[in-house]
Amino acid sequence: MNSRIPSPVNTGPFTDLRRWLAHLSETGRMAVIREGVPLEHTLAAIAKRLDGQRAAYFPKPGGHEVPVVSGFMSRRAWIAEAMGVPEAELLQRFRDAADQPLPWREVPTDEAPCQQVVHRDRDVRDVLPVPTHSEHDNGPYITAGLVIARNPSTGIQNVSINRIQVHSKERMAILMLPRHLWAFYNEAEARNEALDVAVVIGIDPLTLLASQAIAPIDSDELEIAGALHGAPLKVVKCLTSEVRVPADSEIVIEGRILPGVREAEGPFGEFPRYYSAREHREVIQVEAVTHRRNPIYHTIVPAEMEHLLLGSIPREATLLAHLQRSFPNVLDVHLAVGGVGRYHLYIKIRKTHEGQPKNVICAAFGAHYDLKQVIVVDDDVQVHDPLQVEWAVATRFQADRDLVVIAGAQGSVLDPSTTVGQDFTDGAPPAHLQGLSAKMGLDATRPVVYHEHVFTKVRVPGEEDIDLHAAIDSTRRIDFLAAATPGAAP
Incomplete structure (x- = not known):
């Protein structure tokens, strides 16, 4: 795949669908599929395999004259590019x-x-x-x-x-x-x-x-x-x-x-x-x-990145604004893909008081009923990196001290776990019981005051500034086998 992507600030905003599709095509991010792909399952299967890598354009799907496109908003960076911002x-x-x-x-x-x-x-x-x-x-x-x-x-x-x-x-x-x-x-x-x-x-x-x-x-x-x-x-x-x-x-x-x-x-x-x-x-x-x-027909493959990102990014913007009204030290938020872009929220704060993360957790649950799990981390953690968030939970969280559980709250009616244990002989539960959910908050922040370097994140000075391209000698080769032979010249 051609990974050449122009600088977003020089190309957007893209206010026309066809211009955006042409841009993806010109930058190697549009796959044109063979004609006649079946509309039942096969089209979605191909689009799913390409999810997050390339958009898919289907000429004459199922013999239909109207083409179908899918996946043109399936990466966060693409969405920023379409908006014309970093x-x-x-x-x-x-x-x-x-x-x-x-x-x-x-x-x-x-x-x-x-x-x-x-x-x-x-x-x-x-x-x-x-x-x-x-x-x-x-x-x-x-x-x-x-x-x-x-x-x-x-x-x-x-x-x-x-x-x-x-x-x-x-x-x-x-x-x-x-x-x-x-x-x-x-x-x-x-x-x-x-x-x-x-x-x-x-x-x-x-x-x-x-x-x-x-x-x-x-x-x-x-x-x-x-x-x-x-x-x-x-x-x-x-x-x-x-x-x-x-x-x-x-x-x-x-x-x-x-x-x-x-x-x-x-x-x-x-x-x-x-x-x-x-x-x-x-x-x-x-x-x-x-x-x-x-015309061009657009379809979204359910539960794949285009679906999840279109729902999560506007929610993130709204949640961030809501939280910052009460907590100006909230720096960033992220609805995790592992939480289907709806249920799991990561929040980055510059912590100033003990107990503050728990207040932030409660405010987040009040902001949108879909939220099921909230993790609050410090400002040295990248909330868009789930490995860093998991590291913060592993090293800064203790369940008997830092866990918040709220039972019997309103949640998502599309979360199947909300009906586990309920027995309704007529099928679905009545409307007033649908989506009844428990909420879990995790305070994965370090103490405001701690001894020496106990909670200081390990880093190597200058690591962010290293130019690896300049540091690596791509012209030099080492004969490791010769160097390991007894008696060989150094």
Whole structure:
């Protein structure tokens, strides 16, 4: 693989999907797969094997005319590059955009590439190449669709990514967790009204990332996308509703989430790398599909790096901002990949008082209910390196003194361990018991005051400044066997 990667500050931000894909291709990070790869399992298998190394582009998958792309946001460094900042400034750049959103700018239909082609009364499965990913998935799933809806009371939009099972010509089942879209739908359903939605597939990397921002209920993530772009995002009104969508999108599915209707959805392989159960979910009735001429379909392979990073980086930015409001000495945070980018948080602090890490742990658990384990380390530990974090736990943590356990707290409903030991003869536990979890915090910090060098991290002076290229004599060879022969000349 060509590892040549241009300096991020000279190339970004990338505000157009096709320009970003072209950039990956030009720098050896796009694999073009042979034509006709099956949409059922094989496409996802190839994308998974390339995960974090190269994005994958699939021409004519399953004989479909619309190509599929996957994995174009599967490394943290790539995401920083797309934003146009060094990796160390990634969270701060995202925070700045979330704090200073830019209102979008509406354009007419004739200026919106996403409405160049319009389909009505067509089978979604014929129009779009929707893959089936994991072994036990109950059919094809849209996994990279931005679901955009308007608050029935205020008209302000929300953007999220939800898994959507395409199970008939014009019906799709959707999983809504208890967040903003779910709240919008509950309000609409209480009025016996459908909730208008748009499912946007194929969008620039910055808007894709902005869709995952942890923002208040009446904050439109498309405005955060505009701030990341450095200019108001162009949007267009849907043909069948008042929902506004990014005008430069590849594909838009317009529809309505029906009141009082539930249909079977699942099982589906989710981000914890387990399957969620088959249950009855809310249903989207498709009204129209619009797209660019020659569109590109984006799919995310569940539980792989593109999936995990898109969820974890916006959460990290939000968690860091939340913690620094009360603890300015919090320096950095990281949602570990081993904790599926959601459940395990590492926090770096410059410790000033004994007991302070435990306060930080409690504040972190209050910031997001998904968190299950929090480890606090000192400022000499790199939180993005799990080996360093484990070293801190091994040498600075004692369970009888430094462990915090909180029982019976709200956790992730997608964590299968939360239902262990519960016996529900009718299948899934009732909603009010789903995700009931224990939380664990580990204070892996050294004492503020300690004797001499007991807790001083070992280092060799000048190790950071060594230029190995200059130090190594690549022209010289030593004949070790000759030097070891008795009587040989030195």
